Amino acid sequence: MSEDKKFPSNKKCCSGQIYSSIAVVGLGLIGASLGAAVSKNNLAAEVRGYDIDRETVEMAEDGYYFDSAHLLPDSCYTGIGSAELVIISVPVIDIPVVMEDISEKIGPKTTIIDTGSCKGFVMEKAAEIFTDQARFIGGHPLAGSEKSGIKNLDPELFIGSDFVLTPREQEIRSDKLEKLLKLIGGLDARVKIMDCEKHDRYLALVSHLPQIASSGLAGFIGDEENLIELLELASSGFSDTTRLAASNSNMWTDITLANKDRILEAMEDYLKQIETLVDAIQSENREEVKRFFEKGIDVRKRFEELKGE
Amino acid sequence: MSEDKKFPSNKKCCSGQIYSSIAVVGLGLIGASLGAAVSKNNLAAEVRGYDIDRETVEMAEDGYYFDSAHLLPDSCYTGIGSAELVIISVPVIDIPVVMEDISEKIGPKTTIIDTGSCKGFVMEKAAEIFTDQARFIGGHPLAGSEKSGIKNLDPELFIGSDFVLTPREQEIRSDKLEKLLKLIGGLDARVKIMDCEKHDRYLALVSHLPQIASSGLAGFIGDEENLIELLELASSGFSDTTRLAASNSNMWTDITLANKDRILEAMEDYLKQIETLVDAIQSENREEVKRFFEKGIDVRKRFEELKGE
Numbered sequence: 001m002s003e004d005k006k007f008p009s010n011k012k013c014c015s016g017q018i019y020s021s022i023a024v025v026g027l028g029l030i031g032a033s034l035g036a037a038v039s040k041n042n043l044a045a046e047v048r049g050y051d052i053d054r055e056t057v058e059m060a061e062d063g064y065y066f067d068s069a070h071l072l073p074d075s076c077y078t079g080i081g082s083a084e085l086v087i088i089s090v091p092v093i094d095i096p097v098v099m100e101d102i103s104e105k106i107g108p109k110t111t112i113i114d115t116g117s118c119k120g121f122v123m124e125k126a127a128e129i130f131t132d133q134a135r136f137i138g139g140h141p142l143a144g145s146e147k148s149g150i151k152n153l154d155p156e157l158f159i160g161s162d163f164v165l166t167p168r169e170q171e172i173r174s175d176k177l178e179k180l181l182k183l184i185g186g187l188d189a190r191v192k193i194m195d196c197e198k199h200d201r202y203l204a205l206v207s208h209l210p211q212i213a214s215s216g217l218a219g220f221i222g223d224e225e226n227l228i229e230l231l232e233l234a235s236s237g238f239s240d241t242t243r244l245a246a247s248n249s250n251m252w253t254d255i256t257l258a259n260k261d262r263i264l265e266a267m268e269d270y271l272k273q274i275e276t277l278v279d280a281i282q283s284e285n286r287e288e289v290k291r292f293f294e295k296g297i298d299v300r301k302r303f304e305e306l307k308g309e
Numbered sequence: 310m311s312e313d314k315k316f317p318s319n320k321k322c323c324s325g326q327i328y329s330s331i332a333v334v335g336l337g338l339i340g341a342s343l344g345a346a347v348s349k350n351n352l353a354a355e356v357r358g359y360d361i362d363r364e365t366v367e368m369a370e371d372g373y374y375f376d377s378a379h380l381l382p383d384s385c386y387t388g389i390g391s392a393e394l395v396i397i398s399v400p401v402i403d404i405p406v407v408m409e410d411i412s413e414k415i416g417p418k419t420t421i422i423d424t425g426s427c428k429g430f431v432m433e434k435a436a437e438i439f440t441d442q443a444r445f446i447g448g449h450p451l452a453g454s455e456k457s458g459i460k461n462l463d464p465e466l467f468i469g470s471d472f473v474l475t476p477r478e479q480e481i482r483s484d485k486l487e488k489l490l491k492l493i494g495g496l497d498a499r500v501k502i503m504d505c506e507k508h509d510r511y512l513a514l515v516s517h518l519p520q521i522a523s524s525g526l527a528g529f530i531g532d533e534e535n536l537i538e539l540l541e542l543a544s545s546g547f548s549d550t551t552r553l554a555a556s557n558s559n560m561w562t563d564i565t566l567a568n569k570d571r572i573l574e575a576m577e578d579y580l581k582q583i584e585t586l587v588d589a590i591q592s593e594n595r596e597e598v599k600r601f602f603e604k605g606i607d608v609r610k611r612f613e614e615l616k617g618e
Contacts (some may be wrong), residue, residue, distance in 0.1 A: 215605030
């Protein structure tokens with residue numbers, strides 16, 4: 001028990017610690033929750049946070065999950081050189097900027113991951129910036145919500161969720177990947193290793209397109225003259241289908257542009273299907289209209305079976 | 310207290326009873342839940358149910374909400390002539406058939422309502438079938454879920470929800486409407502009176518189109534070669550946005566065809582907006598992409614404020 005005293009009071013014991021020090025750059029919902037989850041599960045001896053927003057840094061300092069929090073760019077990433085793992089959790093479009101900023105400050109022993117929702121864009125930039133490829137492993141925790149910011153921090157956000165990693169060929173058997181797998185296991189998340197092209201195509205289909213459809217469903221009625229009267233008639237179906245529409249617009253603008261090609265492909269296929277339905281309704285082709293709804297039921301049922309819903 | 314004995318044990322007292330007898334034709338989720346809610350709240354002395362499905366009729370008989378349940382067409386609507394209120398809660402496309410079947414059996418004192426999700430189609434047929442117009446009042450309880458059937462019956466389904474009525478001019482000040490308002494109040498639902506054209510346009514926007522978008526989002530990935538691998542990556546956003554896709558395909562085929570013109574109008578506007586986004590993504594017009602998401606946020610926020618979510 002005497003060993004406990006070497007660590008801050010919120011650290012349970014050193015036995016489970018996987019990293020000596022973790023630096024989280026970007027303390028939004030995902031970054032802050034990752035830092036908190038690592039801290040709560042005692043997976044690192046030290047957890048440092050970095051953000052460009054003063055209030056966010058203060059909240060991280062006031063909470064008990066971060067050992068220290070630093071304002072950017074003023075802090076010049078103080079102490080990031082000693083971090084064994086750096087988690088870049090800033091908006092997708094800013095990930096290359098952070099990579100550039102830190103690339104000179106960190107040594108070859110440091111593992112770097114990101115948490116961006118599209119990986120092709122990130123992996124390409126990483127290949128340009130980090131000449132020692134084995135340092136960078138693309139990451140994407142499939143967790144989050146329409147809420148954002150450190151104020152919604154949840155150290156249990158990753159429990160039972162998937163955490164995709166997109167390592168390059170040369171990293172697949174590296175010690176760095178092995179350690180990262182242990183960390184993710186320690187968050188009670190499930191690791192999924194896949195190549196970044198597949199990740200981006202799949203995410204366009206099951207995440208980016210649903211976001212667009214949801215925002216579109218809410219947005220297109222915005223010009224209605226009697227919007228409030230109209231919304232009074234909206235019930236649970238509208239509520240579920242448009243929940244995502246509340247999500248951060250900057251984040252989704254970034255993701256949409258970063259995964260542009262895959263999203264356009266997905267939208268094209270989705271629109272084709274909707275246009276087939278338009279034709280079927282116009283010609284009152286009952287069988288064809290029914291087929292449209294049945295295709296949806298079939299996929300939804302498989303999803304529910306898979307997720308045990 | 311002695312008066313209680315005149316009524317089945319589940320009836321609290323006769324004082325709140327609004328109708329002597331109610332007949333519910335069609336014991337799906339809405340019809341069965343309406344019958345159960347009327348019975349539970351003791352709003353009628355007798356509640357009868359009618360359905361074409363033997364198992365459904367047996368379930369209504371076995372439950373304690375219905376005083377009797379009758380199989381159609383065998384029962385020839387036994388006893389429906391004595392009902393003071395008939396609620397037609399069959400698929401939209403079958404409402405005119407039921408109207409034809411019962412029109413000769415019921416007298417001028419009986420009020421008839423339906424629960425269909427589009428009202429123009431229903432009101433038109435009612436005008437043809439019931440020459441005494443004042444007997445028919447269009448109804449649409451804005452409650453329900455992706456679940457269906459009497460097995461999902463919920464006597465509390467209407468509490469706090471809206472119940473739209475679309476009476477014609479001549480019914481607006483009728484005693485029949487007054488009584489119906491009391492019944493709906495007794496279910497703890499809120500009445501909204503509006504003309505059927507407005508109802509159908511609004512419902513296309515906040516109910517029928519969300520259903521189509523949701524079914525479409527689930528359905529269009531159905532042809533994916535690795536559907537299960539893909540669905541494993543789907544998380545809460547996909548889950549919410551496609552929840553409606555599980556809904557009954559026959560019901561939605563009926564609604565889509567019955568509200569054809571309004572739905573096509575709504576789809577056209579929705580598709581236009583999505584196509585504007587396609588153009589903005591292709592030209593990497595960041596401001597335009599962001600505007601798309603911000604329009605969605607704006608409407609969603611108004612919705613949440615309105616509903617206190």
